[in-house]
Amino acid sequence: MALRFYRAAVATLVPALSPLLRRRFVRKGGDPARWPERLGTDVSDRPDGALIWVHAVSVGETMAALPLIDALLSARSDARVLLTTTTASSAGLAAMRLPERALHRFAPLDSPAAVSRFLDRWRPERAIFLESEIWPVQIADLSARRIPLALVSARLTERSAERWARIAPGTARAVFSRIALVLAQDEATASRARDLGAPRVEVTGSLKAAAPRLPVDAGERAAMAAAIGARPVWVAASTHDGEEEVVLDAHRQVLTGHPEALLILAPRHIERRDDIPRAGLVTRTRSAGALPDAGTQVYLADSYGEMGLWFSLARVVFLGGSLKDGIGGHNPLEPAAFGATVLTGPHTANSEAAFAGLIAAGAAHRVADAAALAGRVSDLLSGGAAPPGPAAGDPDLGRRVARLCLKL
8 A cells, every 4th residue: 555655646747746856866967868867768679588687776776786797698608788877977877888789868756657667678687776766666566576585785774774663664565565675785784674564685885896907098197297296186076066165174273284285075966066166275176188287286076986086096995975864974985995094984874884893904094184184185195094905895795796696
């Protein structure tokens, strides 16, 4: 009954909100010509043969999905993979990184009409969703069509599980009972998924541990390194609204002890570039084609697909999305793979296990405000304790997860 009520509600709301949702999609960098994909409408041809649907919401999840997609295609030479995401940045990453026999589309909105059109067109033989992508209509319709679904690298916070249990317990059981396999990042998520009704749950860890190191263009790195010279550099990566003020305040404090220091600021969403304050700091921007010169204090890295370049240039990286509650932080294994010390705010629910391991190894530290951030950065730029080296991943994890998914 609860699931039927949800379906009826979204069936009414989505058409009414569609113009607003389209404007938001375009404002965040989406190609207007591709908006119909979000409605389940697509004029492109479906490839012949078996199709495996993999859904990963944004850039971080897409990076984690890449080794899984490689493993699926290696194990199934007769199949292709359809990767869906919801953000323009992840679509750009998919265009650059997807292997042969894999294609990208924007995911359908979770409404009965959009999901039905999507499934009618693509007819996947199985579906694999990453992390916390739990969409009731999609899950119910996959089950109705007897298309098995696995939720892998699953992450379910205590707050999210409590919300499901308190606000929509009937919907929660109807949804989770239809997920054929949950492969959890940790035992806490596994326990919460079982409590909400998932029939089969195993702990396999996070696929982000299997992701390859972010790519670095050798020519671009050489040009940036020459422009920077011997200056001390730190990176603030994947920052969100309200965090840049803290980062820039910290950098002003860092400059009192390290007047030659350069901050590379890489916001999570580059379309926010004009909203980022720069008062009092000499700034150059990547999108203008400028390299930092001797007088540049902040280099605004407003480009997609170059995070590996920025991580390769610095031994200190602050990861955003962690100073404000409700975002949950970002993947610390990406900068750690370059041997950088990772700094983070207190809110890291999205990658709690990864942060815990790095903190225990002395490769990551928590900071609460601008003063604490400036203190850590200044100490590390002065030659404070270095991390123990690049974080080791688990290259076989993608293959293990693929094998389990293909047995469904």
